[in-house]
Amino acid sequence: MHMFSLSIPLSLRREEWYSPWIFGNITTAMLRKEGTATIEELGRAPLPTEFGDWTYIVFGDLAHGKQHEVLVFGDASKDMLYEEADDILVRVHSSCRTSEIFHAVNCECREQLHSSMSFIRQEGRGVIVYLDQEGRGNGIVGKLAQLNKMFGWKSQEIEQKQDISSGEPMNTVKAYKESGYLPEVRDFNVAGEILKILGVRSVKLLTNNPQKIEGIASVGIGVKPVEIHITPANEIIAIDLQSKARNLKHKISEEHWKTNKS
Structure with missing residues (x-):
């Protein structure tokens, strides 16, 4: 113990x-x-999935009281991931229970995770760092506050609320701010530390988020960003992608926030 x-x-x-x-x-x-030490490996095991065979690794994060999960494509039963640990395709992904477990339709998190696993399978090697940082780091309670600001019930159906100041549909960034939370408080340095423990020297990082790039690079890992875009399935997600681009400086252009119905 x-x-x-x-x-x-x-x-x-x-x-x-x-x-x-x-x-x-x-x-x-x-x-x-x-x-x-704030990060330590707790164990690893083989894990068969719809996206091929992976090694499932769990790390304890003492500072935040969390357990972060890692998927390494293929057999990583040894200490090192691969013989050459450069330019590893990596997705740093934060937990989103509402989307990934309950199939909520107000974000694209589940689709991003599945697409990343598919890309890595095609690549033949790669890593998913799955951080327990729900609600952009604000936690489940923070996410509840954000959801209450964004949505309400009307005639037994959920509708998206309007931003009173702009008259536009409420987005996630504004909802967090109006709830007394910050729109982004995740610690991506943790992901970098985990990758270092795994022996990764440089990555091709599947992300549109500049803060993820900075967080991984800050621990001395080389980063080549690779944009990942999901066609939004509805207007709620399209509005949120616009908000990420305008307010959080994510690399998402107008062509990428058009829905399937646009």
């Missing part, structure tokens, strides 16, 4: 529910003061 001496008050545990990024910042400082 692995033990460490850090004692976390219950008040901080409660803070983790509502503001997980604040909890992570506090505990990171406490762990570093003790000289405790």
Whole structure:
């Protein structure tokens, strides 16, 4: 059994529910003061999937109290991923239970994950780093607040609310801000640290998000960004893609936020 001496008050545990990024910042400082490593591998196993055979690895993130998951395409039962750990095709993906488990239709997270696994299978090697950073790092409670700002019930059906200030449909960025949350608080350095532990030296990163590129590069891993675009299935997702491009500087052009019906 692995033990460490850090004692976390219950008040901080409660803070983790509502503001997980604040909890992570506090505990990171406490762990570093003790000289405790913040990321460690907890185990690995073979995993057959619809997208081929992978090695499933779990890492413990002591600073944030999370368990992050990794999929390595093929047999990674040894310490090193591949003989040559350069230019590995990588997707850093954050958990989205509403989309990936419950098939919610207000985001493209499930499609991005499946497309990334398919691309890696075609490549013949690659890694999915699946971070437990729900709601862009704001947690489940933060996501609930965002969803309440974006949607409401009308005649037993859900409709998208309007942004009062602009008259446009409410988007995720504005919904988080109006709920008292930040629209992006994920820690992508964690993904970089995990990749370093796996022996990765440089990556072809499947992303449109400049913050992911910066986070991976900040730990000394070479990054070649590879844009990944999903045709939005509905207007809700199309509006959200526009918001990502305009407010978060994601590399998404107008042609990529047109829906199948456009």
